[in-house]
Amino acid sequence: MAGKGARAGSTRQRAHPEAPPRAEHRSAVTLRVNGEERTLTLDHRTTVLDTLREHLGLFGTKKGCDHGQCGSCTVLIDGRRANSCLLLAVAQDGARITTVEGLAAPGPGGETLHPVQQAFLDHDALQCGYCTPGQICSAVGMLGELAAGHPSLVTAPGSRPGLTAEEIRERMSGNLCRCGAYAHIVAAVQDAGRAPGDAAGRPDGDPRHLQDGATP
Numbered sequence: 001m002a003g004k005g006a007r008a009g010s011t012r013q014r015a016h017p018e019a020p021p022r023a024e025h026r027s028a029v030t031l032r033v034n035g036e037e038r039t040l041t042l043d044h045r046t047t048v049l050d051t052l053r054e055h056l057g058l059f060g061t062k063k064g065c066d067h068g069q070c071g072s073c074t075v076l077i078d079g080r081r082a083n084s085c086l087l088l089a090v091a092q093d094g095a096r097i098t099t100v101e102g103l104a105a106p107g108p109g110g111e112t113l114h115p116v117q118q119a120f121l122d123h124d125a126l127q128c129g130y131c132t133p134g135q136i137c138s139a140v141g142m143l144g145e146l147a148a149g150h151p152s153l154v155t156a157p158g159s160r161p162g163l164t165a166e167e168i169r170e171r172m173s174g175n176l177c178r179c180g181a182y183a184h185i186v187a188a189v190q191d192a193g194r195a196p197g198d199a200a201g202r203p204d205g206d207p208r209h210l211q212d213g214a215t216p
Contacts, residue, residue, distance in 0.1 A: 029093050033058070034102025040089075048084040048092055049073045052099060060100040060133045064176075071175030074134035074141075075099050081141030083174075100133035103140065116140050119192035120185075127179035135175050139189045142171040146193070163193040 030039045033056060040055055049066075052058040052075070061084060064072035068083040075084045076098040103114035116139045119125070126132045146161050154170045155161045168189045169182070177185065 027090050029089050031089070031092060031094075032096045034098060042089050044088065044090050046089050048075070048077075048082075048087040048089050048097065051089040052084065052097070058099050058101055062130055062133060064131070064134075069176075070131070070134075071138060072131045072134040074138045074175065076137055076141055079141075079144065081138050098137070100136055103136065114140065115195045116143070116189070116192040119188040119195070123184045123188040123191060125181055125184040125188040127177075127181050131175065131177050131179075135172070135177065135185060138172060138175045139185075139192065142168070143189070143193050145171065163190055165190070 025044050026041050027044060028039060028041050029051075030037060031051070032038075033052070038056060040051065042051060042055070046055075049061060049063055052061050053063065061075055062072040063085065064070035066073075066085050068086040071083065073083055073085040074081050076082070077084075077087070077092065078096050100117075103117060104111040105114070106112075113121070114136075116136050120132065120136060125135075146163060146167065149160045151159075151161055152167060152170045154166050161167050165186050168186045172185065172189070
């Protein structure tokens with residue numbers, strides 16, 4: 001009987017081996033957000049969107065579908081627009097991130113709105129405003145793409161894209177507005193693209209701007 005008990009005990013021990021030590025699932029990440037370097041220790045599963053909202057208190061970037069389908073979480077990463085809900089923060093270590101809070105330019109009398117922000121106000125290109133930060137960041141990014149001559153689905157083969165309503169609708173199609181402010185959004189983007197200065201926010205400060213159907 002004693003032998004059977006000892007064998008049974010050893011069986012139980014083999015069935016429940018000691019668990020290995022848990023691996024560390026957090027890493028230090030450094031991001032340059034709106035011109036300020038921030039170092040955080042984050043769970044590897046944390047998205048850029050949740051980092052901005054839950055860890056840095058930047059609530060302008062909105063969480064909509066959380067599946068990269070609505071565009072409300074759009075930010076600029078190293079100058080290019082991206083859906084922040086689809087990106088893991090640890091994969092963006094060292095990246096430059098610009099949110100809607102970082103678009104305005106500081107000045108002696110206070111901040112000056114970015115041309116795209118001002119155009120959205122001038123054209124009343126919003127209703128509830130939930131999608132607006134993503135729309136604005138996406139518009140800044142797409143104006144940069146236009147200025148660089150990147151074609152879209154509606155660009156004629158062999159030509160450079162112009163600031164047409166058709167181009168804007170195609171390039172902004174990933175940003176949804178459930179209030180239906182699309183007509184005013186297109187007008188706002190056109191107005192910002194025509195404005196003197198650097199509506200696209202290009203890091204080199206290139207002052208070129210586009211006219212309807214023009215080749216930059």
